Amino acid sequence: MEDLIQNRIPHAPQMGLFVRPDIPDTHVQNAIKDYAQHVRAGDVVALYDATLSGNAKDGAVFTSDRFVFQNTDLEAPQTVRYRDLIEVHAKRRWLGLGGKKVELTVNRGRATFDLVMDFSGQPDAADYVAEFLDEAISRSVQIGSNPDPEDRAGTDMTVVRDELIRLRDRGVLSEADMDRMLDALESPGDDANS
Structure with a gap:
């Protein structure tokens, strides 16, 4: 896109x-x-x-x-x-x-x-x-x-990102932790399926 x-x-x-x-x-x-x-x-x-x-x-x-x-x-x-x-x-x-x-x-x-x-x-x-x-x-x-x-069984990154942001906005998740989680999710080759 x-x-x-x-x-x-x-x-x-x-x-x-x-x-x-x-x-x-x-x-x-x-x-x-x-x-x-x-x-x-x-x-x-x-x-x-x-x-x-x-x-x-x-x-x-x-x-x-x-x-x-x-x-x-x-x-x-x-x-x-x-x-x-x-x-x-x-x-x-x-x-x-x-x-x-x-x-x-x-x-x-x-x-x-x-x-x-x-x-x-x-x-x-x-x-x-x-x-x-x-x-x-x-x-x-x-x-x-x-x-x-x-892709059918994969993670919907949009939903995950939105939920992490929602948790951050509620004060349950720090900005730094949210960024680390998003970076980990978006890192290719580090998942269990590789």
Whole structure:
């Protein structure tokens, strides 16, 4: 998915789009602090800065398995795994408002719901993000329709990471211990199956 992100989302600061390795550290840190607390800085592959001031406190961060976005501080951040996406559409906003939006249909378990990413401040970025997410849907369907037998019994790293973060947020697990556990889980060749 990282290659897809880097191929579909251009590094175009004039549109608020930044792609690794050229994402300013301050942008990543501001996004993590403001709306993407569950994302590790090293996992950010691309970033969309939706702010007019250029501080990246609203927008989206894209990782290899999901993206997190917040349109404004008045809205709750949304985390969406690429495999949970059903539909993506870039559309012009209503008359008088200007800009664009990307409409998302997401399925989690038995719940299907709609979300909207606001691109009012950077309308040119909307099509690039929508095209990437649309391709991510196709890739997820291809991967999901022909799973590797070893992957079926494997660990769902997204769920494990989310649970470790939840424990950290409750104060039951220290940041350092969480990082060590995540590093151990992500280290290739150190598991019992090798």
